[in-house]
Amino acid sequence: MNFGPIDWVVVVAYLAVSVAFGVRAKRYIEDLDGYMVAGRRVGASLGIATFVATEIGTVTFVYFGELGYVAGFSAFFIGILTMIAYTLVGQTGFIIEGLRRHRVMTIPEFYELRYSRGARLLGGAILFLGGVLNMGIFLKFDGIFLSEVMGYGPDAVAAIMVLMLVIVIAYTVLGGMFSIVVTDYMQFVVLSVGMLVATVVILLHLDVASIGIAVTASLGSAGLDPIANPRFGWTFVIWVLVSSVAAGALWQPGTSKALASESPAVAKRVFFWTGLTFAGRAIIPMFWGAAALAYFGPGQPSAVAMPRLLGQIVPAGFLGLLVAGMLAASMSTYSAYVLAWSTVLARDVIACTRRNDLPDRTVITITRIGAVLVGLFLLVFGLWYKIPDTAFQYLAVTGSMYVSGALACVVAGMYWRKANLVGSYAGLGMGAIAPAGFLLLEKFRDDLPAYLLFITDVNVAGLLSFLLAALGMVLGSLATQRSSPPKHLTVAEER
Amino acid sequence: MTAGTVVWLAIAAASAALFFGIAAVVSIYGIRDLRQLLGGADRARASRQRTPV
Numbered sequence: 016m017n018f019g020p021i022d023w024v025v026v027v028a029y030l031a032v033s034v035a036f037g038v039r040a041k042r043y044i045e046d047l048d049g050y051m052v053a054g055r056r057v058g059a060s061l062g063i064a065t066f067v068a069t070e071i072g073t074v075t076f077v078y079f080g081e082l083g084y085v086a087g088f089s090a091f092f093i094g095i096l097t098m099i100a101y102t103l104v105g106q107t108g109f110i111i112e113g114l115r116r117h118r119v120m121t122i123p124e125f126y127e128l129r130y131s132r133g134a135r136l137l138g139g140a141i142l143f144l145g146g147v148l149n150m151g152i153f154l155k156f157d158g159i160f161l162s163e164v165m166g167y168g169p170d171a172v173a174a175i176m177v178l179m180l181v182i183v184i185a186y187t188v189l190g191g192m193f194s195i196v197v198t199d200y201m202q203f204v205v206l207s208v209g210m211l212v213a214t215v216v217i218l219l220h221l222d223v224a225s226i227g228i229a230v231t232a233s234l235g236s237a238g239l240d241p242i243a244n245p246r247f248g249w250t251f252v253i254w255v256l257v258s259s260v261a262a263g264a265l266w267q268p269g270t271s272k273a274l275a276s277e278s279p280a281v282a283k284r285v286f287f288w289t290g291l292t293f294a295g296r297a298i299i300p301m302f303w304g305a306a307a308l309a310y311f312g313p314g315q316p317s318a319v320a321m322p323r324l325l326g327q328i329v330p331a332g333f334l335g336l337l338v339a340g341m342l343a344a345s346m347s348t349y350s351a352y353v354l355a356w357s358t359v360l361a362r363d364v365i366a367c368t369r370r371n372d373l374p375d376r377t378v379i380t381i382t383r384i385g386a387v388l389v390g391l392f393l394l395v396f397g398l399w400y401k402i403p404d405t406a407f408q409y410l411a412v413t414g415s416m417y418v419s420g421a422l423a424c425v426v427a428g429m430y431w432r433k434a435n436l437v438g439s440y441a442g443l444g445m446g447a448i449a450p451a452g453f454l455l456l457e458k459f460r461d462d463l464p465a466y467l468l469f470i471t472d473v474n475v476a477g478l479l480s481f482l483l484a485a486l487g488m489v490l491g492s493l494a495t496q497r498s499s500p501p502k503h504l505t506v507a508e509e510r
Numbered sequence: 511m512t513a514g515t516v517v518w519l520a521i522a523a524a525s526a527a528l529f530f531g532i533a534a535v536v537s538i539y540g541i542r543d544l545r546q547l548l549g550g551a552d553r554a555r556a557s558r559q560r561t562p563v
Binding site for chain 2: 058062091200207214224227240294301
C-alpha cells in the first residue's frame with residue numbers, strides 16, 4: 016500500500032474545499048447565461064486557467080503517458096502540433112471570434128443561424144453522440160490511474176469510478192458554469208503543483224540520459240521518428256494537425272470557454288496563451304511514460320506503467336498532493352464536459368424537436384438531468400467497453416465523428432457564401448460515417464472482406480472523416496444551389 | 511545519446527518550462543479575474559434585489 020494517512024488527509028481536505036466552493040457558486044446563477052457561460056464575464060487569466068484545467072484530466076496523463084511508454088519521444092510531435100493549432104486559432108481568431116460575436120452558447124446554434132433548425136438538430140445529435148462516446152473512457156482510465164498510484168490495484172477501480180462520479184456530478188448539477196469557473200481556478204493551481212511534483216520526483220530517481228538511452232534501446236528509430244513509427248506515419252501526422260485545428264476551434268467543452276469570455280478579443284487571448292501550454296500538456300506526461308519505460312523496461316500493460324511508476328517513487332505526503340492534483344484535473348474536466356454535452360442535449364437536441372424554444376428554467380432542468388444520465392453512461396460504458404488501439408487514438412477518432420462535420424459546416428458557413436442546407440446535412444453525415452464505421456467494424460476485423468479492411472485502420476478512418484465532410488459540404492451545396500438557396504447571416508443576427 | 515534524443519529532450523524541457531511559467535503567471539493574475547467575476551455577480555444580485563418588480 017503506497018498511500019498513507021498524511022496522503023488521505025491532503026486528499027480529503029482538498030475534496031471538501033473543492034466541493035464546498037462549487038456548491039457555494041450556485042448563488043451566482045440567475046439565468047441561463049449564468050449557468051451555461053458564467054454570464055460571459057470571464058477575464059483572460061481566469062479563462063486560461065479554466066481552459067487548461069478543462070483540457071487536462073487524469074485521463075490526459077494516462078493516454079499521453081501510455082503513448083510515451085509505447086512510442087517514446089516520437090509521440091512528442093502531437094504536443095507540438097496541438098500547440099501550433101491552438102495558437103494559430105488564438106492568433107487569427109479563426110472561427111472562435113465569429114462564434115463569440117454571434118453570442119451562441121453551443122456550436123450547433125450556429126447551424127440554425129446559418130442553415131436551419133433541422134441542421135442544428137442533426138449537428139447537435141452527432142455532437143452529443145461523439146462527445147459522450149469520447150468521454151466514455153475517462154472514468155475507467157481515471158480509476159486505473161488512481162488505483163495504481165494509490166497502490167490498491169485493479170480491484171479498487173470500480174469503487175474509485177463511482178466515488179469520483181458522485182463528487183463531480185454533484186457540483187456540476189448544482190452549480191453549472193459558475194461553479195466550474197470558480198473551482199477550475201483552484202484545480203488549475205493544484206494540478207500544476209501535482210505535475211511539478213511528479214516531474215521533479217521522476218528526475219530525482221532517473222537521470223535524463225538513462226531515459227533517452229532506454230527509449231532508443233527499446234524502440235530504436237521508432238522511438239524518435241514519428242514517420243518511422245508504425246503506430247503513426249504520415250496519415251496520422253496530417254490527421255492530428257487537421258483535427259487539432261478543428262478541435263481547437265470547435266470542441267464544445269473548450270470552445271465554451273471562449274464563448275464565456277468577456278469579449279471576442281479576450282477569447283482570442285485565452286486561446287493563444289492556452290495553446291502555448293499545450294505542448295507541455297502532452298509532452299510532460301509522455302516524458303513520464305518514457306521514464307516508466309526506463310524504470311520497468313517493456314512488457315508492462317501500457318496504460319498502467321506510468322501510474323505504477325509514480326505510485327512506487329513518489330514519497331508519502333507528496334503522493335497525497337499528486338493524487339489531489341489528479342483529482343483536481345479530473346473534476347475540472349468532467350464538470351466542463353458533462354455540462355457541455357448535457358447543454359447540447361437540452362438546447363440542440365430536445366429543444367430543437369419542438370417548434371418554440373423552451374423556457375430557460377426548463378433548459379436548466381433538462382441540462383441537470385442530462386448531466387446525471389451522462390454520468391451514469393460513463394460508469395456503465397467504462398466498466399464494459401474495451402477500447403481499440405491506444406486511448407489517444409480512440410479519443411481522436413470519436414472526436415473526429417463530430418469535429419469533421421462541424422469544421423466543414425462552420426468554416427463554409429462563415430467563409431463561403433454558397434454553403435447551403437443540403438451541404439450542411441451532407442457534411443455532418445459524411446463526416447460521421449468513417450469514425451462510426453471504424454468503431455462498429457473494428458470489432459469484426461477478422462470477418463471483413465479485404466476491400467473494407469482500410470476502415471479498421473484508426474488513422475485512415477480519422478483522416479477520411481475530414482475529407483468526406485469537406486466533400487459532402489462542397490458537392491452538396493454546389494449541386495443544390497437552386498433548389499436550396501443559401502441563407503446568409505444578417506447583421507441583426509450578429510448580436 | 512543520439513542527436514535526435516538530445517533534440518527531443520531539449521524540446522521537452524522547453525515545453526515544460528513554458529507550461530510551468532504560464533501556470534505561475536496565470537495563478538497570480540487569475541485571482542484578480544476571479545474577484546472581479548464574483549464581485550460583478552454580487553453587484554448584479556444586489557441591484558436586482560433593489561429594483562422593484
